[in-house]
Amino acid sequence: MLTLSDPDTFNSVVYSIVRQIPEGQVSTFGQIASMMTPTEDIPEEDFKKLAPKWVGDAMNITPPGKGIPWQRVINGQGKISLRDEQGGKRQRRLLEEEGVVFNAKDAVDFHEFGWAGPSLEWLRTHQLNAPRPFIKKPNPDDGPQQLSLF
DNA sequence: CGTTTGACTACGC
DNA sequence: CGCGTAGCCAAAC
Numbered sequence: 001m002l003t004l005s006d007p008d009t010f011n012s013v014v015y016s017i018v019r020q021i022p023e024g025q026v027s028t029f030g031q032i033a034s035m036m037t038p039t040e041d042i043p044e045e046d047f048k049k050l051a052p053k054w055v056g057d058a059m060n061i062t063p064p065g066k067g068i069p070w071q072r073v074i075n076g077q078g079k080i081s082l083r084d085e086q087g088g089k090r091q092r093r094l095l096e097e098e099g100v101v102f103n104a105k106d107a108v109d110f111h112e113f114g115w116a117g118p119s120l121e122w123l124r125t126h127q128l129n130a131p132r133p134f135i136k137k138p139n140p141d142d143g144p145q146q147l148s149l150f
Numbered sequence: 151c152g153t154t155t156g157a158c159t160a161c162g163c
Numbered sequence: 164c165g166c167g168t169a170g171c172c173a174a175a176c
Contacts, residue, residue: 007172029158042171049170052158057172059157073157081157091157 007054010036013128014058020122021072024098025115026108027131028076029055034132035123056081071095072115078107110134 014032021027033051038044055073062070071094075081082088092102100113108114117123117131 030160033158046170049160050158050172052160053156053170054158054172056157062157070157075158083157087157 007057010054011058011061013126014055015062015066015068016126017118017128018059018062018068018070018073020118021069021115023069024100024113026072026074026078026095026100026110026113027115027117028074029053029059029081030076031115031117031131031134032073035117035128035130037127037129052076072098074108078110080106 013036017032017035018027029052032055033048036047036051038047038051059070059073062068071091080088080091082091095108096102100108102108111134114134116133118126118128120130123130
């Protein structure tokens with residue numbers, strides 16, 4: 001069983017997930033966190049609140065040169081979370097070089113660039129949950145609103 | 151040493 | 164819809 005309360009273990013799981021994000025797509029801290037299940041030593045409700053922040057912490061100390069596409073992880077608003085201005089510009093540049101587009105609000109449209117998550121096969125072999133899906137924007141022309149996956 | 155501060159989010163006002 | 168807070172914890176002040 002994974003001991004996700006151990007930061008090193010938690011981070012290694014995060015990195016393994018981030019490595020799956022394809023070029024030109026983005027994930028979020030919350031989406032990555034949603035794939036993980038808390039171990040018994042932490043209440044689930046606490047984990048749900050804290051895991052996204054821990055994912056952010058993991059991104060903050062991403063080991064360089066190991067092929068971890070850290071730039072593809074942004075916040076739930078579709079925006080870059082780096083506080084450091086230089087770092088933020090660098091991340092945006094890296095994403096734009098991959099073809100990711102930022103709108104006028106400096107946000108990425110998940111419906112266009114959001115990652116649907118790893119394959120079910122990969123998730124199963126790594127004992128991870130399917131990620132919380134993005135909610136599709138209801139199109140007024142589509143009649144009654146309905147929630148659909150991605 | 152005590153305090154502040156984070157690549158976050160969900161939730162309650 | 165905006166704003167503050169809780170949740171854990173290590174590192175920097």
